[in-house]
Amino acid sequence: MSDHILVIDDDDALRLLYEHDLGRSGYLVDTASCASEAVERFSEGNYDLAIVDIEMPGTDGLELLGQLREMSPHTRLVINSAYSSYKADFNSWLADGYIVKSSDLEPLKSKIKELLVKSDRRK
Amino acid sequence: MHSESTITKPLVNDETLWTALEALGLGLFILDSEGYLRRYNDVASRVFGIDKDNGWGEQHISSIDSIMSLHLTEKVRPILDGAERFCQHGVTCTNASGMYQILDLACVPVALDNGHGTVLGVIRDISEAPAGNTTVSDSSEELRILSTVAASLSSSCELEQILEVILTGATASQGLGFNRAFLFLYDQDTNCLNGHLAIGPASAEEAGHIWQELEARDLSLGELLEVEKRDSAARTSSVNSLIKDMKLDLKAGSLISEACRKGMWINLETVADIDSMTLSFVDRLGTRKMALVPMISKGNLRGLLAADCAITGRPISNDSVQLLQILANQAAVAMERSRLYEEQIARASQLEDMNRLLGESQDHIIKIEKMSIIGELTAAIAHELRNPLAVIGGFANMMLKSEATDEQREYLNIIASETTRSESVLAEVLDFHEASKCDRRQIDFAELIKKNLGLIKGRLRKSDVEIALSLSPQPMTLRGNFDQLSHAFYQFFKLVAEDLIPPGRAEIRTEQKDNFAAMFIRLEVAEQDRERTIKTMKQIFSDNKASQRLTILVAGETIRYHGGNCGILSDGSAVPSLFVELPLARENTGV
Numbered sequence: 001m002s003d004h005i006l007v008i009d010d011d012d013a014l015r016l017l018y019e020h021d022l023g024r025s026g027y028l029v030d031t032a033s034c035a036s037e038a039v040e041r042f043s044e045g046n047y048d049l050a051i052v053d054i055e056m057p058g059t060d061g062l063e064l065l066g067q068l069r070e071m072s073p074h075t076r077l078v079i080n081s082a083y084s085s086y087k088a089d090f091n092s093w094l095a096d097g098y099i100v101k102s103s104d105l106e107p108l109k110s111k112i113k114e115l116l117v118k119s120d121r122r123k
Numbered sequence: 124m125h126s127e128s129t130i131t132k133p134l135v136n137d138e139t140l141w142t143a144l145e146a147l148g149l150g151l152f153i154l155d156s157e158g159y160l161r162r163y164n165d166v167a168s169r170v171f172g173i174d175k176d177n178g179w180g181e182q183h184i185s186s187i188d189s190i191m192s193l194h195l196t197e198k199v200r201p202i203l204d205g206a207e208r209f210c211q212h213g214v215t216c217t218n219a220s221g222m223y224q225i226l227d228l229a230c231v232p233v234a235l236d237n238g239h240g241t242v243l244g245v246i247r248d249i250s251e252a253p254a255g256n257t258t259v260s261d262s263s264e265e266l267r268i269l270s271t272v273a274a275s276l277s278s279s280c281e282l283e284q285i286l287e288v289i290l291t292g293a294t295a296s297q298g299l300g301f302n303r304a305f306l307f308l309y310d311q312d313t314n315c316l317n318g319h320l321a322i323g324p325a326s327a328e329e330a331g332h333i334w335q336e337l338e339a340r341d342l343s344l345g346e347l348l349e350v351e352k353r354d355s356a357a358r359t360s361s362v363n364s365l366i367k368d369m370k371l372d373l374k375a376g377s378l379i380s381e382a383c384r385k386g387m388w389i390n391l392e393t394v395a396d397i398d399s400m401t402l403s404f405v406d407r408l409g410t411r412k413m414a415l416v417p418m419i420s421k422g423n424l425r426g427l428l429a430a431d432c433a434i435t436g437r438p439i440s441n442d443s444v445q446l447l448q449i450l451a452n453q454a455a456v457a458m459e460r461s462r463l464y465e466e467q468i469a470r471a472s473q474l475e476d477m478n479r480l481l482g483e484s485q486d487h488i489i490k491i492e493k494m495s496i497i498g499e500l501t502a503a504i505a506h507e508l509r510n511p512l513a514v515i516g517g518f519a520n521m522m523l524k525s526e527a528t529d530e531q532r533e534y535l536n537i538i539a540s541e542t543t544r545s546e547s548v549l550a551e552v553l554d555f556h557e558a559s560k561c562d563r564r565q566i567d568f569a570e571l572i573k574k575n576l577g578l579i580k581g582r583l584r585k586s587d588v589e590i591a592l593s594l595s596p597q598p599m600t601l602r603g604n605f606d607q608l609s610h611a612f613y614q615f616f617k618l619v620a621e622d623l624i625p626p627g628r629a630e631i632r633t634e635q636k637d638n639f640a641a642m643f644i645r646l647e648v649a650e651q652d653r654e655r656t657i658k659t660m661k662q663i664f665s666d667n668k669a670s671q672r673l674t675i676l677v678a679g680e681t682i683r684y685h686g687g688n689c690g691i692l693s694d695g696s697a698v699p700s701l702f703v704e705l706p707l708a709r710e711n712t713g714v
Binding site: 011013014017020021024055082083084087088090093094100101102103104105 | 506507509510511512513514515516517518519520521524539542543546550553676677680681684
């Protein structure tokens with residue numbers, strides 16, 4: 001059974017890119033354009049991993065991390081941001097991974113793979 | 124040959140006149156019409172410093188002039204030519220024996236019994252009259268001297284010039300008339316008087332030269348002081364060498380230290396019982412007849428002025444020492460003024476430097492602010508560009524993996540590589556911006572631990588936990604965010620105090636390991652609690668973030684963010700130790 005991933009980003013084109021590319025890599029991908037939509041999706045489905053953008057309108061990604069961690073402690077959380085500076089923010093340390101946005105999706109996919117393998121071991 | 128005068132001249136062979144003048148203690152001499160010394164009495168002999176029994180009787184008046192610079196030859200000539208008389212008061216000179224003298228001099232025409240005209244000279248030695256007579260004219264003269272010296276002192280703030288003026292005022296014949304003056308400056312740190320400057324002739328011979336030179340220049344005291352002030356830097360005095368290495372310790376009791384303490388002058392000539400320390404002090408200056416006056420300003424001792432009449436042998440009166448004290452007081456005030464002036468100059472210079480630095484800092488801050496605004500703007504643009512670049516490059520990469528013609532593949536490769544190039548430029552811009560924002564400062568590792576242990580003290584006591592602290596004597600400096608690291612250390616200590624060992628004991632030890640500062644917490648727990656403690660530790664420090672406590676998770680991430688590490692360490696003890704290590708600052712590692 002494919003791992004279930006939620007992509008949370010307010011950029012339509014990026015969501016589309018991640019949905020297609022990760023889908024091609026064999027993951028089951030859902031998307032959310034804001035924090036409230038992400039919470040809604042989380043309450044409906046059981047996600048193995050969530051990719052979270054930080055700078056979004058309304059509730060930002062860092063605040064969202066806490067909510068998602070509380071809702072589903074076993075879901076792996078990866079921050080995917082255009083900013084590297086949030087690494088110094090305590091709240092960002094709730095995430096299991098931090099990837100700076102790039103046209104090269106390989107680092108993101110490697111991190112996803114690494115975290116999901118660890119999750120599988122624990123199951 | 125001289126011409127005869129029409130004046131009725133007294134006969135010099137009238138012994139009654141000669142005897143009467145001698146009875147007044149006057150020096151008498153007779154010159155013939157050729158200017159030869161025909162007769163002189165004992166007083167004149169002593170004044171001229173000549174030996175009556177050694178052929179001096181045949182000497183020409185010019186011989187005396189060449190020694191004493193009295194210029195008698197030129198003064199006698201008009202009398203032989205018919206002038207009525209010649210009188211001069213207070214002529215200074217040094218005689219053939221090197222004796223300094225101040226003379227009143229008069230010459231009148233007389234007739235010899237053979238009818239030839241000649242000159243009778245009358246001399247009165249006034250140099251032995253004590254200085255500081257209390258007549259109105261003398262007092263007026265003293266006032267003139269002191270006011271001249273004061274005027275000269277007030278026109279200078281240079282310490283060395285002031286000191287030269289003081290000593291010149293004390294020694295000039297137009298001034299207080301002492302022969303030599305010595306200045307000792309007080310060193311508060313050592314409570315000693317140190318020889319600083321001296322003025323005056325080293326010998327009678329040198330005195331003769333100096334005084335003749337001064338007389339030839341015919342300077343008033345004011346002019347002399349100005350000359351001294353101007354030439355002080357180039358001028359050296361041989362008596363200087365006498366005192367340069369002299370030092371008098373005021374801690375030990377002596378007449379001088381007592382005088383300095385009480386601010387009282389001493390006339391050693393009038394003191395019967397002089398202590399050995401004072402004696403050895405003045406003996407080095409070559410005389411025991413000396414005036415010593417302390418220089419005091421605002422109640423503080425500044426120095427000591429010593430003066431003597433070693434060359435002329437003139438007695439020192441208490442009046443003259445009092446005058447010297449007045450001069451010394453003026454000098455002390457001038458020295459204090461000079462010190463304050465120097466302080467003001469130094470402060471003004473400091474202020475100038477600070478002002479310059481402030482100006483530079485302001486320029487620097489303005490520059491940094493400008494750079495900061497440009498940096499923020501650049502960073503904002505760079506972040507905004509990251510999303511579209513990620514989309515463009517991402518889709519290009521994705522399409523490259525799908526079926527595409529060679530031509531399409533070539534174009535997609537170009538898009539992907541150009542996107543990557545743009546992203547790397549953005550990354551460089553953003554890295555630079557982040558590095559410039561980094562708020563890191565030096566942190567003392569020991570201080571970090573002690574501060575946070577102090578904060579947890581109450582909890583330790585409440586939990587009945589005893590901490591033994593053993594800090595490395597080697598200072599270890601880190602670089603980082605003190606508040607963030609404090610928070611992390613506080614959480615580790617709180618964990619120990621509340622969860623791991625209570626009640627029990629922990630030993631906290633620090634050491635330098637390579638380029639890291641390390642802290643180890645060794646736990647001592649009761650046997651029945653060991654299993655629980657080990658389980659808790661393993662759970663807290665597992666790599667599953669979901670099972671970690673948020674506070675310790677954050678503390679661990681803080682340590683890792685600072686380039687360090689933390690965790691548990693099995694070192695053979697019954698319970699594993701907790702460790703935290705952080706990289707030392709570069710200046711601490713010598714890198």
